[in-house]
Amino acid sequence: MKKRCVKVGNVFIGGDAPVSVQTMTKVSTSNVPLVIKQIKKIEQAGGEIVRVAVLDKNDAQAISKIKKETVLPIVADIHYDHNLALYSIESGADKIRVNPSNIPQKGLGLIIKMAREKKIPVRIGLNSGSIKITGKKLSTDIVNAAMDAIKFFEDNDFFDIVISLKTPYVRETIEAYRLINEQCDYPLHLGITEAGSGDLAFAKSILGIGVLLLEGIGNTIRVSLTETPEREIRAGQVILQSLGMRRFEPEIISCPVCGRCQVPLKEILRKFRKKILLTAKRYPAINNLTIAIMGCSVNGPGEAKQADIGIAGGKDRFVLFVKGHITGSYSVNEIEKKFFEKIKEIANG
Ligand code: SF4
Structure with missing residues (x-):
């Protein structure tokens, strides 16, 4: 299904935009010099979007300082406390990632309101580790959880959404994305979560992300490796180039x-x-x-x-x-x- 297009800073996700490659910083966000150093390396490696973890108000406030020194769009990764999303938006975050499984609807509503005012998108990012499992099928459980969250956002008149449904398992992740792809027109962020490190992690990510991209599913990717962010960017680029979707080198x-x-x-x-x-x-x-x-x-x-x-x-x-x-x-x-x-x-x- 053709996807809507959302804008994250100066990067488009969905529509006719090329599949973008993103990663996440791996140091405390309030350690501003260190985060800036890491983001500059990500920029150099060709990363297009970067996500930072926001654990407290200091992390949220660091975003404005980080943005002054770097060029990539910044996504604030929020769990548990909706106020952290609000502080991050005030601080200039270009997108918010929430896990709707761990933020009550009242808080989600406040995030939606402020994101709409500031015209920034929200990623509804579900992980198999934090959803209610029925014991039937993991892919169906995660898609159902996503559809409930999507309905809540739509009921609140918010459509500037990106969806991710990550599991550490290749088959289940592929199944889940195939299902959601049929059910909504929001752009999809692909990844195999907690893939680990080394050859197996690389193979899982290549297969999970690659199979979906080959089927025309996916608008932005993040390869999750227990390695440096630059390595994740490189892995993402390699996947896209191998499929002939983008060219990063001869x-x-x-x-x-x-x-x-x-x-x-x-x-x-x-x-x-x-x-x-x-x-x-x-x-x-x-x-x-x-x-x-x-x-x-x-x-x-x-x-x-x-x-x-x-x-x-x-x-x-x-x-x-x-x-x-x-x-x-x-x-x-x-x-x-x-x-x-x-x-x-x-x-x-
Ligand atoms: S040396 Fe010749 S036969 Fe051997 S792998 Fe290369 S091209 Fe093939």
């Missing part, structure tokens, strides 16, 4: 290398990748390229031909392809210079 295709390889492909890939990413900072058009770095003639020429620029290994040499045509054959020592000459030519049009 697409580099490289073979895994096997016994047929007669060139030092692993070292070349490492060196080239680093240099390609650095060159892309000066020539951003490089981010739109597909680049193949292949070990031998089995799949090498095919992949290199289909890429914008590619190299395919032979016996101690590489063949260079540009836009589907061979432009020369070069020794391992010569290929770097030739490759980067060509890539800059392509970037310059």
Whole structure:
């Protein structure tokens, strides 16, 4: 179902807006210098929205100081005490995230009133850990809880809403988002909550978020990892780029290398990748390229031909392809210079 569009600071969520990547700071919000430092790192990593935890009035008041020094829209994460949302809005929060399971309706009503006055959206963020479980189906329980909360917001004439329904389980999360996607036109914030760290956490997030995005479900994503916020941003970008939904860096295709390889492909890939990413900072058009770095003639020429620029290994040499045509054959020592000459030519049009 096509979703409404809400505005968070200068970022749109829903409608025709690209799926945005967000994260959360991981230090006390009232420690302003530390939060600012972390948000600047998030900005540099390409984060588009950042959420801060608001545990008390000091955290809420810190938001105005943080906003003076940073550019990303700030979302205040509120639990239990509705007053903290009101202080955060006064302090300049661009969006409020509430968990309706732990704030009484009277308090939610006051948040809605002030959010409407200040024209900021509210995310109704449900987590499986804080809803009433019937023992039947987790996905249905969480969707029912969300629909009750949505009704309350709508009854209060408030529609500037984003929804999230997170569980730590891939199947249940996918099921829940599929269900809610059919039932409302509010933009959806995707994530697998408390995914953990390491490969399994990464796999859970890629699968949970990726499957939904492939089905056209989801308008903003947050990968929750027990790691740095920049790592979460990077993971989100990787998911979107893998699905061809957004481009954050050049697409580099490289073979895994096997016994047929007669060139030092692993070292070349490492060196080239680093240099390609650095060159892309000066020539951003490089981010739109597909680049193949292949070990031998089995799949090498095919992949290199289909890429914008590619190299395919032979016996101690590489063949260079540009836009589907061979432009020369070069020794391992010569290929770097030739490759980067060509890539800059392509970037310059
Ligand atoms: S392209 Fe060649 S070297 Fe690379 S994995 Fe395939 S067969 Fe092996």
